[in-house]
Amino acid sequence: xxxxxxxxxxxxxxxxxxxxxxxxxxxxxxxxxxxxxxxxxxxxxxxxxxxxxxxxxxxxxxxxxxxxxxxxxxxxxxxxxxxxxxxxxxxxxxxxxxxxxxxxxxxxxxxxxxxxxxxxxxxxxxxxxxxxxxxxxxxxxxxxxxxxxxxxxxxxxxxxxxxxxxxxxxxxxxxxxxxxxxxxxxxxxxxxxxxxxxxxxxxxxxxxxxxxxxxxxxxxxxxxxxxxxxxxxxxxxxxxxxxxxxxxxxxxxxxxxxxxxxxxxxxxxxxxxxxxxxxxxxxxxxxxxxxxxxxxxxxxxxxxxxxxxxxxxxxxxxxxxxxxxxxxxxxxxxxxxxxxxxxxxxxxxxxxxxxxxxxxxxxxxxxxxxxxxxxxxxxxxxxxxxxxxxx
Numbered sequence: 183x184x185x186x187x188x189x190x191x192x193x194x195x196x197x198x199x200x201x202x203x204x205x206x207x208x209x210x211x212x213x214x215x216x217x218x219x220x221x222x223x224x225x226x227x228x229x230x231x232x233x234x235x236x237x238x239x240x241x242x243x244x245x246x247x248x249x250x251x252x253x254x255x256x257x258x259x260x261x262x263x264x265x266x267x268x269x270x271x272x273x274x275x276x277x278x279x280x281x282x283x284x285x286x287x288x289x290x291x292x293x294x295x296x297x298x299x300x301x302x303x304x305x306x307x308x309x310x311x312x313x314x315x316x317x318x319x320x321x322x323x324x325x326x327x328x329x330x331x332x333x334x335x336x337x338x339x340x341x342x343x344x345x346x347x348x349x350x351x352x353x354x355x356x357x358x359x360x361x362x363x364x365x366x367x368x369x370x371x372x373x374x375x376x377x378x379x380x381x382x383x384x385x386x387x388x389x390x391x392x393x394x395x396x397x398x399x400x401x402x403x404x405x406x407x408x409x410x411x412x413x414x415x416x417x418x419x420x421x422x423x424x425x426x427x428x429x430x431x432x433x434x435x436x437x438x439x440x441x442x443x444x445x446x447x448x449x450x451x452x453x454x455x456x457x458x459x460x461x462x463x464x465x466x467x468x469x470x471x472x473x474x475x476x477x478x479x480x481x482x483x484x485x486x487x488x489x490x491x492x493x494x495x496x497x498x499x500x501x502x503x504x505x506x507x508x509x510x511x512x513x514x515x516x517x518x519x520x521x522x523x524x525x526x527x528x529x530x531x532x533x534x535x536x537x538x539x540x541x542x543x544x545x546x547x548x549x550x551x552x553x554x555x556x557x558x559x560x561x562x563x564x565x566x567x568x569x570x571x572x573x
Contacts, residue, residue: 188277188287195280207464207496208406208435213378215284218319218350231312233339234372234398234565237557240305240334243293246312247320250291258301259334264292264325271325274356274384274412281380281406285321285354292323295336299329306335306366306555313342313349313377322353328363328391335366335555342374342401349377351402357385357393361415364392368558372565373401375432382408389415389444396553397436397453398562399426400569404433411440413447413475423552424453425562427569428461435464440482442475442508451482454549456542456566457493468500471508478508485515487545489538489570539567 183191197215198205231246241261243252255261264271277283295307311322326336340351351373359365373379379402387393397409411420420440428434440449455463465484486495497514519541527537546566553559 183277185287188283191277192280192283192287195283198280204437204466205406208404208433210404213404215319215350218317220288220319220321231310231314231341231343233310233341234370235308235337235339235557235561237308237337238305239308240303241307243307243309244312245291245293245310245322246314247318250293252293256303258298259303259307260294260296261307262294264294264323268294268325270327270356270358274386275354275382281352282354282382285323285352288319288352289321289323289354292325294325296327297329297332297334300331301334302332303334306337309336309338311338311340311353313347313351313373316348319350319352322351324355326355326357326365328359328365330361330363333364335368337368337558338370340371340373340379340401342377345374346376347374349374351377351379353381355381355383357383359385359387359391359393361389361391363388364394366394366554368396368555370398371401371407375401375403375430377402379405379407384410384412385420386412386414387418387420390417391415391419393420394554395420395422396558397422397424398565399424399434399436400565402432402434406435406437409436409438411449413440413442413449414444416444416446418444419448421449421552422451423549424451425546425549425566426453426455426463427566428455428463429458429569431460433462436466438465438467438482440469440480442469442471442478442480445475446477447475448479449481452549452552453484454486454546455495456487456489456545456569457495458489458569460492462493463495465496466498466500467512468502469510469512470502471505471510473504476505476507478505478510480508480510481512483513486517487542488516488518535570539570542570543567
């Protein structure tokens with residue numbers, strides 16, 4: 183479909199409202215995606231945006247509203263501008279939803295990461311996507327292909343040049359993990375609290391392939407992040423570990439979908455969040471098991487820790503099972519800081535902030551332990567603790 187037709191499709195689709203079930207707890211009142219400039223040409227240098235991680239990398243890519251840079255790729259790895267005629271483009275994320283359609287019509291700085299069969303990388307590929315300019319829109323698109331038997335790590339970070347940058351971020355990522363491959367995919371969002379962020383991340387996992395996914399959410403004003411894994415080949419496995427922390431007036435919304443298509447597949451989604459001040463979070467999870475996906479083993483959980491009386495979290499787990507020989511479980515909990523724990527720690531000389539940091543660390547420890555990459559595990563732990571004020 184042409185860009186003109188895609189733009190027409192985007193304009194036909196209404197902006198979601200709280201009357202739409204998927205948006206029931208996320209109100210977009212006051213947001214106009216067309217109010218942001220696309221691909222401006224600023225005078226002078228564009229300020230840099232620093233990511234959360236400091237890792238030894240195999241290749242680096244950085245993207246902003248008006249630039250894209252990538253270093254030389256290792257042998258067996260293709261890193262290049264995404265061709266809008268690529269045969270796999272739009273095959274997982276199309277244009278049937280307002281923000282996906284906006285991305286399909288407007289993206290211009292897309293990236294292809296293609297790792298050849300059997301290639302194994304010891305160091306990660308690192309991508310930074312930066313909102314650097316006030317009132318600008320950044321449409322980011324990435325297509326990742328892990329050919330059979332390949333093994334590598336891809337780290338993707340969304341950042342802003344400063345805490346007050348106002349922007350609109352719209353991202354789509356399509357991941358193909360082919361037979362016997364393993365992809366470790368880390369997606370961290372640390373945009374300014376003045377930036378709206380909408381994203382669709384969709385993966386297709388093939389026979390005996392493995393996807394280990396880490397999703398970290400710390401920034402942005404409001405929006406929605408969709409995460410879908412299709413277990414499309416027998417023996418496919420996916421594990422998604424989510425950790426988020428919101429404060430002030432932030433509103434984080436995660437919409438996850440585990441689609442079991444083939445038999446003998448496994449998925450494990452675990453999301454934990456901590457909320458301070460007047461922050462809000464929404465997690466909506468769905469496990470769907472198709473009729474031929476016998477021997478499915480699927481799990482999902484969402485647990486939230488409220489650090490103030492005004493913080494609020496909504497959790498909506500769901501199951502749709504069409505097969506009869508499966509194991510599917512889910513759980514959701516919501517709780518406040520244990521006053522006895524707080525009193526115990528403060529009675530031993532810790533300040534309230536120090537005590538809360540220890541409690542937050544303990545709350546997140548089990549999800550942090552799921553993260554294989556030590557630099558990612560340490561950076562996420564530090565970022566979570568840093569959100570508790572010093573005094």
